[in-house]
Amino acid sequence: DGGITQSPKYLFRKEGQNVTLSCEQNLNHDAMYWYRQDPGQGLRLIYYSQIVNDFQKGDIAEGYSVSREKKESFPLTVTSAQKNPTAFYLCASCVRGRTQPQHFGDGTRLSIL
């Protein structure tokens, strides 16, 4: 079955530690996105990529980094510079085209120890 796989489902980070969230898709989608969801808020865009080896910052990119070396993969690193990383992180992908609906993974919940 085609879909988006995010791993791990739950992740704990120590102070000062970088952690990487995985996002893999086998939908052959060109565009991929990372969002952050906090309680009572909508999804906020961290980074997005519309093509391999290219990505753009979203509204809240500070403290995060990404890479897009393969079409299928778009890992997100939460660096120690992100002072409030506890949140639910969602990865999405879609066919390239502005009105194409995004398909989401089931998310990773990151917590600070």
Add this chain to the structure above:
Amino acid sequence: DQQVKQNSPSLSVQEGRISILNCDYTNSMFDYFLWYKKYPAEGPTFLISISSIKDKNEDGRFTVFLNKSAKHLSLHIVPSQPGDSAVYFCAALASMDSNYQLIWGAGTKLIIKP
């Protein structure tokens, strides 16, 4: 500054009745709107969309209405079923040069009572 607002954090509706979820936006440049449904600990699932050239789009039990002059859209679910209990997000498409991104509302939690 929230450009997409869902002012009702939650809504409770009797099974079989109509559920109406509302969404307001401030940016007149938005020209495409989407509704997503989200269950706990899962990612959102696309439900229905509407272009600004239309004022209504229907898909089975789901209908989205768009009032451009009021910058308001609504999602109607009829009849409401227990499986409709979820958080519903409204999102608007903003174009920026050759890039585009979705702007999301905070969501409305819909509870269908048996």
